[in-house]
Structure formats: C-alpha cells, structure tokens
Amino acid sequence: MTDPRVGDMDPESFRRWGGEVVEWIAEYMESRESLPVLSRSRPGDLRALLPEHPPEEGEDPSVWLEDFRSQILPGITHWNHPGFLAYFAISGSGPGVLGEMLAAALNVNGMLWRTSPAATELEEHVVGWLAELLGLPASTFGVIQDTASSSSFAALAAARHQAFPRVREEGLAGAGPGRIYASEEAHSSIEKAVIALGFGQAGLTRIPVDAQFRMRPDALAEAMAEDEARGVRPVAVVATLGTTSTTSLDPLTDLLPIARRHGAWVHVDGAYGGAAAVLPELRHHFAGWDEADSIVVNPHKWLFTPVDCSVLFTRRREVLRESLSLVPEYLRSREEDVTTSLMDYGLPLGRRFRALKLWFVLRYFGARGIRERIAHHIELGQRFGRLVDDAPDWVRVAPVPFSTVVFRWKPGEGEWSGQDLDQMNLRIMEAVNARGQLFLSHTRLAGRTCIRVSVGNLETRWSHLETCWTQLQEEVARVEAEFSPAP
C-alpha cells in the first residue's frame, strides 16, 4: 500500500495470513477430536476477555489470529467434530470450505442475473442436479435460501398468496381467517412463519400424531372439514419427512388428497430427512413428494455443505414469485425477461454465492460418494438403535428410519417416578456431554424426556457410537447411585 490511509490488506499479506489460516484449519481437522465437543465456557467468559472498546489503531493479523485461538476457540461448540451427535449432526466438508473461501473473495451479490451471471446460472443448475439426486424431476425449480426457516416462510407466503389472491395488495385485515396445518411434531420454524405471515398462532392447527409420531390423516381430514364448514380458509398442509425430534415421516400419500380436496398448498419439510432420498432404496419414504407444491431440503444439514444452504424446491414457481417479488428501477436490466432473478423468490434482496460450495461438494464426493456416506450414517444409526433395543434398561421410543435414535433409560426395576426418570435421563446426558468427547441432545416425547443421538458428521465412525454407549452405561451407574428424587 502506498497510502496507508486507504486500501485493503495487500495481496502479499493475504497470501501469508491466508496460508496460516489454511494450515490452522488443516491442523484443526487433524486434532479436533482432542477438543471438548460441547464448549466448557461459562456465560460471560469470553466477554470478560474482550476489550470494552474497539481498537483505535489497526492490529496485526498475528494478534487477532492468536486471540482467535486463545479466546474464541474455548467458546466453540464443535459442530464439525465427529463426536457431535446432537440436534442434527452436520459437516462443513473440505470442498465446501474451499467454496466459501472463493465466494468470500469474489463477494458477489447474486440478486439478479446481471449482478453475476454465473451465480444465478450455477445456482439454477446445481439445484437441478440436487433435484435429480433426490429423485425429483430435474426440471424442478429451486432456489437457495439461508435456512429452512426462510425456505418454509417463502413457501407459506406463496401458499397465502394462493389462498388469498388479493393479499399482496390488500393484506390480511379484511381477508377472513386462514389456517395452516402441521403435526404436533413439526418444526418451530413453521409456527414462526405462520406468526410472521400474519396468521397468528391461532392460524396454525397442530394435528395429533400416531404412536410413531406421524401426522394422523383422519385428524387432518376432520380438522380441515370442520374449518372449511365454518368459513376458515385452508391455506397449507405442512408434511414433515424427518421430524426434528424423531425423524418420523408424515404419511404424505395419505395427506395429499385431503389437502387437495380443500385446495390447500402442500409444503414438505425435508430439511434434514430429504437428504436420504439420494438412496433409491429409501425413496419409498418420499412417495408423493414430487406432487407437493414445495419442498425444503437443507444441504447444510446432511449433505456436507457448510452452513448456510437451504434449498426450496417448488412446482409453483410463478405463485412463489408473485407472492413476494418487487423490482426497483435501479435493478431493472435488459436481461430480466430471459433470465432468472433469484431475489424474486425469497425475502432477502441480497444473496451470497452459495451455489459454489454446493457445486464443489457434489463434484468432490460425486453422487456415489454421497450415497455411500448417507448409507453409512444410516447403518451407524440403526446399529446404535439395535444396541438400545438389546439393552434391558433402555427403551427406544421411536423408529429409526434414518440415522437418529431417540431413547430413554427406563429400568425395569427401581422406584423412580416418570419425573424422576426425566431428571435422571437429563443428568445422564449432561454427564456424558461434560466428559467432552461427545455431545448429545434431548427432546420430549409423549411428555417424557428422551435422549437423542444423531449421526451426520462425515468423520463419525462406529467407535464414536461405541464410546457413546459405554459412557451412557457408566453415567447411568453414577446417576443411579447419586440421584435423590425432588422432595
């Protein structure tokens, strides 16, 4: 830099510090197993280390990269760790990281074709590849959003537009009530979208589930018929293929005709489970989804793409576009009639070049590599499920269609109440988490606290699940010995 008052970091410095960061990432990949998966930080630990005020003078990268290692790293819960078995385990894979590096360096904003033709065309193309991999028609239109929350929000905005064609101009105030239907096990993002869109929580009907946590078609049919009879407009039915708690699958082929009878949009939440559709032998779980109006599948969940990358597919592209699109004058371009403006299909105007990382991931692993890895995760999950099944004092509380096992310690003997057992299961889980090699999460099913183990990290092997099982047994013994019920 000739003038230190202006300019970016110079290329030579970037070369040096970029090289150091790559080396750090490679070492992290080699050594992360020795780090505690769940951060041991206590609230306020990091902020106590950070200066109250921003620095007045610029600081050398050596200083803040060292602070990254010494101050930030202890406060990281390592989602990219093979012992991460909580929530839905994920992988920000090597090729995906390379994609993020290049996307950040180019820093394009793909709001419309002209602002970076390759960002739009690669997104359209790669999303088509993904559709093909999932067994959907390759012609299915799709668009990348940040998260499933945003994808489902956009889908339900389109559903609202279909149900109330004047909503874009006139709003909901005079429109009469509308209703969205989802199961008791549907993700919170559906309820959030319903609130955000102006239907209120009253606009969401939670349909009861059966013993396997699947939406009950009879209950849906009854609720929709009753609502329609009293003048409530059916807006959408959200079917979840792979719920968050148990990865249960709503019976889509039974739900579709009910929804159609009432003219409701059908949205499929396959944010996690959808990835399993890469396996032809599991396609039966997804029967009917090609007839849905929209589907969300998140490559950042179980398709090895760094956060964030959620794909919203829709057969109703025009309705989605009409529901939200606005083109200000300064974004008018000569090409707009013959190209896609991806900004028209979601809430944010600005758009990162997310397709690049997804393209790298699909090319590095190839279709076969992805199928093999998903199949391996499912094999690990189901094998762990059999351990639970074979153990006398444990119960598996849900089927294992994919790689997530939900279970509960429930000894045949002992005078513990259900609530005691809830407490004890939580303590067992927290004790395992405190040991640092693994991170498990919990959920509540039928009013009871359960432990969840979800396999989705590329580096998770059977040995991690063996360790998990061993540690659970050890902690059971300790909790059993020490537990006193609440008075």
Next chain:
Amino acid sequence: MTDPRVGDMDPESFRRWGGEVVEWIAEYMESRESLPVLSRSRPGDLRALLPEHPPEEGEDPSVWLEDFRSQILPGITHWNHPGFLAYFAISGSGPGVLGEMLAAALNVNGMLWRTSPAATELEEHVVGWLAELLGLPASTFGVIQDTASSSSFAALAAARHQAFPRVREEGLAGAGPGRIYASEEAHSSIEKAVIALGFGQAGLTRIPVDAQFRMRPDALAEAMAEDEARGVRPVAVVATLGTTSTTSLDPLTDLLPIARRHGAWVHVDGAYGGAAAVLPELRHHFAGWDEADSIVVNPHKWLFTPVDCSVLFTRRREVLRESLSLVPEYLRSREEDVTTSLMDYGLPLGRRFRALKLWFVLRYFGARGIRERIAHHIELGQRFGRLVDDAPDWVRVAPVPFSTVVFRWKPGEGEWSGQDLDQMNLRIMEAVNARGQLFLSHTRLAGRTCIRVSVGNLETRWSHLETCWTQLQEEVARVEAEFSPAP
C-alpha cells in the same frame, strides 16, 4: 482415509488445495483490475458448459478448481473490483475473507448460547463496538442478520407487535387496518416486508419527497392524522438515512415527533449511509437516530465485511423478541435465562458465525483506519461531483452527502426530448460498462433516467474516477453522433 466410502477430504489434501485457493485469491487481488468488471457472459453461456447430470464418481479438486477458473470466472461481475461503481460499491476485505474461512471450517450454528458460546458473545460484543463507532450508546442491543431486507422485516415485525399486541396469537384477520409510512425513495425491502407481514401494499403509504429527495414532514403529518382519524392504526415510520437512488437523508428529527404523536415505531434504514456515522464530522446527518426504535446498518455494504452481514440495532429488544421468538424443547438449555439466544431476534433459526469476520475487519483496520477509508471515499465522491458540476452539458440531480453521485447528460443545446435523453443516458452508461474497466448503474428520479457513481471499494482511487469521467465524455460524443430518436 482408510475407508474411501466414508469421511471428509483428508487434512493433507485440504492443506494442499486450501493453499492453492489462497494463492488464487492473492493473484486475483493482484490482477482483478485486468478483468471486465461487468461480466460479458450472455444468458445461458454458463449452463451450456455444465454437464446435464451430476457426476457419478467424485472428481479431483484440480478438475473443479480449473472449471471454476475457466467456466465460472467469465460469468462473474466483479463486485470486489475497484472499478465497480454501481449500486452500492462494496469490499470483501482480506481480513473479512479470513473470517469467512474460519467460520466455514468451524461450521457452528449460533442459534443459542450453548450451541457455541463464543458465537453469541462475540456477536453481542462486536455489535456493541460497532454501535460505539457509529456514535450510538454502546449499550444498544444489536443482532446480525443476513441482509437489510431481513433486518427491516424483523424491525417491522416488532412494530406490528407493538401496534397490535394480539397479532402473535390471533393474526391480522380481525385486527383492523395498519399502516407503515416510508418515503417515495425508500428501499424496495420496506415494501416487501410490509407485504410479507400481511399488511399488503395498501398498508404502505409512500410519503412524497422534497426537491432533495427527503421525506416531507408536513406530508407525513397529514397522512398520519388522516389515517388515524379514519381508524387506521399507525404501525411504523421508516426513515431512510442514505436512500438507494441518491443517498438522501430523511429529516429524522422532524419525523420523530410526528411518529411519536401517533404512537408509531420509528425504524431507520441506514443500511448503506449508516457507515458514515463513524465520522464525527458527519454525525449531524444522523441526529435523532439514537431515539429511533430500530436501526439497520450493513457492514457488508460500506464497512468492508464480506456479504452477508447486516446489523439490526434496537432500543426495544423485548418487543423484538416477543414478536417472533419460539423455543422448541430440544433447544431448551440451562443457560437460557442468563444468556442471549440470538435466534429469538429474527426469522431464521440457524445462524452462521458472522461476527468473526466483522471482528477481524474492525481489528485489522482499527477505528481510525475505518474512519480514514470512509472519509477517503467521501472525498472521492465529492470531487467527482464537482467535475459534474463544472461540466456544461451535465447536471448533478441530487446532493452528495456521502460518496454517491447521481447525474445526467443534458446538453444546453440540441433538439432531444426528455425521453431521448433518457435513452441516451442509458446508452452512454451501457457503453462505458461494455468497455470493461468500470461498472456504473442507473436510477430514475423525477421521471428521468440518471447515471449513478458510487464509491465504496477499498481499492478505488481517484484515477478510477478520472477514467470514468473520460469514458463518459467519449461515449457522449459517440452516442450523440449515432443516436436517432425513436420514430
């Protein structure tokens, strides 16, 4: 990898390919000026090169990194190029790219404190630093969203919640009409948010602007009084500090008492302009914004942070949280009462670790370095504005409070109609863009097409603006000679 069917790219390969990508980025920084800023790609060019189907077998990184260079790069419009003067010019600076690399490698999801304490605490802290740099109280609560569209959407969701306290439970159907006010020059994202929130386009009143494109307080007062008299609920007033077309500044101190009189939420859109508040000598432009209910400032616009990073500040944290938050059981944690769950303050549940890049940027440049660079951009913009002012056949059509100049070729002599001149200005701009060294954009003001030059890239120097001015003159001569008015 011992078993090729499983696992990620191994660390040694990541070291090699990561090193190559860093080298490519450094060379890109050195050589990007030789690339055409605006892509010369034609619609379909990239897709014609891409295979119809995803690869069955995984491919070596050398193959797809070469495809990146040969297939993707020609389709890139180089937002990170010093000749990029369109829209709002931006920089994905070196330190910001390093932040994205590490964020992608860690791949944490900062939905709540426990899922990575450092992601939450660094975000809270760095956003506080940013508030201090902008002259806002350091205690101002803020949260990072992807884009200003999402930030303004969340702010207006909070405004809706304040105006209709039962909207979360009951929705808008029975709530009576509500109204949001913004100027004719407000960004399209405000209208999109109003549509998305269920108010419809009828729920947005566009207040006329004065000759300097600022919202007219008298017109706002009149509109709000009329609406309130006929039972329309005033929900929010959106004041823009730095509009997209001209960077005009709504007279916030005059608007605030009017909005308050009607109990409306005040949201400030400073997505671009807000960055200029780092300069104490420009704080007068922002008088009153500390009294607003919410403010959006995008570090990815004019604070050298790679896309995406938008900060939503609010003095009404609790209203924002109440309007959208939902905590599903599996995300309940022991720490939730003493920590911040950032997922509660926006639509998406999942959240990238965006604070890391912002932290790196603030530390690398320091407060002084950022002030100097913003001041330099403003100096460049205003100097360019004086060139326009001094040129007999050009008119500057708006003040230049920051670094964006809006102008129009309008010769004193010649028999061109206003429409002819619109066409000619567009052709002049497109001709400059076609030459490859610069990228300018256009807008429409008072019914006329104008050219915009916006300075915001760290590597833009006066020489780029000199070239711009020279090329504009050259293209005027050509267009003037060749233009035939439409019959």
